[in-house]
Structure formats: structure tokens, C-alpha cells
């Protein structure tokens with residue numbers, strides 16, 4: 647069973663093949679209306695369940711459109727409207743859904759929910775974000791970086807802000823794709839050490855630099871994300887803003903990175919909090935290419951899962 651649960655537990659050769667495949671599929675569609683089918687219809691006859699226990703714009707729409715372009719059908723399910731949200735176990739839900747659909751994508755809270763779904767499903771399961779990771783996003787970000795700047799191996803990526811789920815998948819990717827990663831944020835919002843240790847064990851250079859200006863020196867890519875994630879309590883909002891204000895990505899900070907550095911944000915953004923509009927809409931920014939590439943990267947991920 648080829649689940650796509652996290653970048654660190656997926657074979658690096660398979661990860662590379664998915665990114666390259668995504669670029670080929672993107673090129674093949676260039677200039678076509680979004681609603682037209684791909685020439686190849688590898689998901690014809692396939693039904694895909696997209697389960698959301700948290701809000702989503704990009705993940706929801708890009709998976710749905712991607713499946714349809716490849717000839718498959720989708721079913722978008724909200725966790726709350728399912729019995730899952732009313733006491734049915736994940737294990738039972740996984741076994742039942744596996745009788746109806748060929749592939750399950752789930753966005754949920756606890757990583758344990760994803761793991762239980764994968765353990766009991768008899769069809770592939772894709773991680774559409776948990777509190778701990780967001781692998782589809784970072785596959786997309788690598789595709790986007792390479793589209794603009796060539797191979798990411800050996801490049802320097804600097805993360806400014808919260809050591810959250812999106813950072814964790816960057817750390818997974820640093821180990822698998824061989825790029826350097828610098829984290830810059832306040833100590834209370836450091837990522838879990840295990841993410842850093844594992845990337846280092848795979849030979850990636852991973853550093854923590856509290857001074858954001860030093861952290862972005864020599865960076866080929868500067869990345870940030872929201873200061874308050876969907877799983878964070880709203881009561882933590884003010885404290886987090888106070889802790890993170892000094893890590894805002896603005897033009898003054900970008901001036902310390904390489905002149906041709908890229909800026910990424912997975913979106914949704916809180917403009918002028920974690921990044922200024924001047925940066926988001928400025929010459930370094932590739933945020934809308936990132937959003938578009940969710941579509942192409944996930945199509946490659948789904949095809950890998952299904953072996954089609």
C-alpha cells in the first residue's frame with residue numbers, strides 16, 4: 647500500500663520522481679482551460695474521498711480539480727458531517743470508506759488520526775495536513791523552487807517564524823532532498839527537536855539562528871507561515887504575535903538574503919503580520935506559483951499512490 651503520509655518516510659527516489667512527474671504534467675497542460683481533461687486519464691473510474699476536519703481553500707480545490715482533470719471523481723466530506731465527528735472510530739471509518747473509494751485524502755488534527763486511517767484503510771491515504779506536518783505543501787514548494795532556480799540540493803532555505811507543521815515538513819524534506827535549513831524564531835516556538843535531529847542524521851545542515859537578519863544571509867529561499875495555526879488556541883494569539891513580531895518577513899529583512907532569493911508562504915496569509923504585502927507582492931515572491939503547483943504536485947502524488 648503506497649500511502650503518502652510524510653516526506654521523511656517516503657523513498658527519496660520516489661519523491662524525486664513525483665516532483666519531476668508533476669512538472670511534466672504541468673507543462674503538458676500549459677495554456678489549457680482548467681476544466682479540460684488531461685490527455686491521459688489515469689484516474690478514470692477512480693473515486694477519491696477528500697475529508698476535511700479543518701478549513702481549506704487550496705487543498706480542497708486543488709485536489710478536487712486535479713482528480714477531475716485526470717478523469718476521476720471526488721467526494722468532499724466534512725469531518726463534522728460524518729459519523730467520524732460523532733463518535734465512530736477512525737478505524738471503522740477507514741474500513742468502510744475503503745469499500746467505496748479508491749483513495750482517501752484527509753486533513754485532520756492529531757497525527758494519530760492520520761496514522762489510524764492509514765493502518766485500517768485498504769486503499770492509499772494522503773496526508774492533507776495535520777497539527778504536525780503538511781507534506782503535500784512542501785512537495786509543492788520544492789517543485790516551485792526548482793521551476794524558478796533549478797535543483798534545490800545544496801541550496802539554503804531560511805524559515806522565519808513559528809516552528810510549526812509546515813516547518814516540520816521542510817525539515818523532513820531537507821533530509822530527503824539535501825538542502826540546508828535555518829530556523830529563525832523565538833525559543834518557545836522552536837520546532838520539535840526530532841525534526842532537526844532526523845534531518846541532520848540524513849546529512850542536512852540544519853541550524854537555529856535567533857537573529858533573523860543573520861538567518862537569511864545567503865538564503866536562496868525565505869519562507870514563513872501564519873503565526874497562529876488552525877490547531878492553536880485563539881487565546882494564544884496575542885502572545886504569539888508578541889513573540890513573533892521580530893521575525894516578520896519585510897523588505898528590510900529580504901535585503902539581507904541573496905539578491906535572487908525567492909519568498910514563499912503556503913497561504914492563507916495574514917498580510918502585514920508574518921509578511922508584508924510589499925514582500926508578498928514583490929519581486930522575490932512566488933506565492934501564487936506555489937498555490938498553483940499544489941494542483942500539479944498532488945496529481946503526481948495521487949498517481950504514485952495508485953500506481954497509475
Ligand code: CP
Nearest residue numbers: 702703704705912913
Ligand atoms: N496551504 C494550504 O494548505 O492552504 P489551505 O488551508 O487553503 O488548504
Ligand code: NVA
Nearest residue numbers: 810812871875876913
Ligand atoms: N500552519 C498552518 C498551515 C495552513 C495551511 C496551519 O496549520 O493552520
